[in-house]
Amino acid sequence: MTHSDPAGLARFLTLADVATVLAISVHQAYALVRSGELPAIKIGASGHWRVEHSVLDAYIAGKYEENRRRGMWQQAEYADVAELFGDR
Template sequence: MPRFLTLADVSEQLNLTPAATRALITSGDLPAIQVGPRKLWRIEESELEAYIQRLYQENEQRISALNSSHQ
């Protein structure tokens, strides 16, 4: 498996449009680099996994806070 993923690869894995994936990158939510003369976006596989894990943690915290406010 390659170390870096393309914007299209990440879009497919997250089931997002390329524009939505680019927005995650430019907002700083998903770390990425631009490489080559055409400045193509590349996302390190470990950064994508860390991003996904952060989303899981945020969701768990939201659910926990929601459940504790309903008790």
């Protein structure tokens, strides 16, 4: 019995699948896994990498949050500039 997500896909994705979802190359997906930025597991004797759907979803959500925080930080930096020079 295989576990499937609500869309009917397999629980685990290949690096090619991950690359397609993220619109990057397979080489870039491999680099994310090798660096540990994107958690994955090796399956089988030949050690094929697999990424669980939920892990990829969490990775994507984390990237959105990272970008949101970066944007807020940049806005805060610019908001403080006028205050530093007494322009308010």
